[in-house]
Amino acid sequence: MLLDNTDDFHLLETCESRGIIIQYRVYGYKIDRLLQASILIEQCSYRLMKLAKEVEKEANTESNNPFRLQKLFGEMLEVLYSLLRENNQKKEGLWIDKVLHYIHLHFREELTREQMAKKAQVSPEHFSRTFHKHTGYTYSEYLTLLRIRESQKRLLFTMPKLDELAEEVGYNEGTYLSRKFKEKVGVSPTVYYQKSKRVLALNTNHTACLLALGITPVLGVYSPFLEGIKPVPNTHKLKGYEYDIASNYQAITEACPDIIINYSGGDEKPLLLSVAPIFELPCRELSWREQFGLIAHIVDRQEVCKSWLQQYDEQIAQCNDILDQQHGARGTAIVWEIGSHQAYCLNSSHGRGSHILYEDLGFSRPAAIVTRNIEQTGYLTVDIEDIAYFQADYIFVTALPTKDFGKEHLLRVLHSEKWQSLTAVQKKQVYFLNQYELFYGYDPLSTAMQLQKLMEVLTS
Known part of the structure; x- marks a missing residue:
């Protein structure tokens, strides 16, 4: 336990536990408050307990080295501080992940910062600081980003009335959505719907789907097999056999994609949202045919997809005739x-x-x-x-x-x-x-x- 005041702390005599009380006072305005707040440490490392016992032993014995107690105490505080910081980061990570998950599911609703802070069981001020630290956005900026990205995804398939689209993504009126959309995307919803989309594929399967449709992605992941079919300049290729967002982030940003295609469930989603809307496909729930069809719909190549699958099915029929014989x-x-x-x-x-x-x-x-x-x-x-x-x-x-x-x-x-x-x-x-x-x-x-x-x- 870490207490800011031990005057009111009493260990009950009926308790069979034994404890060591080490009192200290923190001086200086730059000292981290982690060592001053009252905290119950749920899991204490063996090294920290061992150092505490050594401090107790040194304090109760006469030593020829007057600085040994200071040294042990300093080591103990250093280990304690690391443990507290790690625990604090874990707790922050837990609630921020839960909040982000909730926002991604409910961003179409009226969600205030105060509501989310209450859900996270932290103060609104602490919520804002932590949210910005983890996402790089203020809460209101992130909510706007999610709504605009969802609007872009809807506009891949149809051009509804602006008021209808606004209602679908969480706004009250189309004119407000249009203004926010243009601020974020650079063009109006109507222009975005009509323009040819720059597509980025974050795995080899979706790169191959685009190539089969006659489209070379502005950036894609290419396996050696795909490179043998369609040689492309290095400027169109993401580094590595499987993508790595961290090392490719600058290239992804510079490619200015209108849509990013990826499998669902990736940890990199919040980072990529700052670049473009992400069209996620559940890899285990959809067959390659279904994924191919959805991507064809995104890039408006449904007839090419239909023709390709028809030729493949004709080939399958021929193969089955041969195998039958x-x-x-x-x-x-x-x-x-x-x-x-x-x-x-x-x-x-x-x-x-x-x-x-x-x-x-x-x-x-x-x-x-x-x-x-x-x-x-x-x-x-x-x-x-x-x-x-x-x-x-x-x-x-x-x-x-x-x-x-x-x-x-x-x-x-x-x-x-x-x-x-x-x-x-x-x-x-x-x-x-x-x-x-x-x-x-x-x-x-x-x-x-x-x-x-x-x-x-x-x-x-």
Whole structure:
């Protein structure tokens, strides 16, 4: 416990606890109030307790070193201060996260700073300081930002009457929305609706969707596979295989996108909101076809999307005719991606070719993975040696270990009696594709190429 006044503090005699009371007084106007406020420390580190006992021991013994007590006390205060600051930041983080989550859900309603401070159980002044520290905006500025970004998202699909749009995002009248919109976006809602949108994609799948629609994003994430299809200047590429907002923030800002496409649930959302509206797609809830269709709607390329999917479905029909002639009934298939330490079995929602096998080509999931609830979880993680225990008529391996440890582990499995007894092994229906970059994609372009590779091995 940290008390600003011990005069009224009494440890009950009936209590079996033992405590050490160390009194000190803080001087100086620059001293942090963390060491002056009354606080109950919920979790105390072993080091802090040990230092407190050493201070007590030193204070009660005669020492030849008059500065040792000062040194121990200073160390104890330093550790105490670090602990208090960490606890304070955690508590701040908890309430600010809850408040932001609430505001993102209810920004269309009448929300005052005082209401939010009451919900956070802090004073309005403390709320304002902390809110600005975490978001870079005042509370009213952030609320306005959310409403304007929502207006921009609505204008991607339709141009409603301004009064209707204002009511939908939390304003009373269209003229006020129009003024705020122009202040933030630089153009009126009508001009924004009519203009061609500059799109930025924060992952390879959505970059591929745009490319399939004939649009090169102003900035996008490109896998080596995508770069092989569509070489683009470095000025159009975000650094890294998977995006990193911190290192790319300046490039994102300079690209001046009208819309940012990303998967939902990212921690970077508040940071990106300052740049443009974020169109979020739930990756596990939508198939690649549904994501493709939504992006086509955003960029007004619905007919291109429809034509592309029609051609793909015609190709699927041809492939099924070939497989009917060569294989007849499909049987079960399993897809493995093998890393250095573990193996991953993938379901349709995670792609890797499984969406083609199960949804398009008529293969079924083996009972061994169905009983492990893979249709709900989307994937299954097992030790490498356990892949020999999953029976299937066809086995597809889309990636192999890159490190020697994993390679040796896999070789032992492949030479084991258990592996050799599998139906797919005995029928020579195990296919080592080992094209991670290609099969990683869950998008139109990757899917079309994955279909081609799967058909090559199935008909060879």
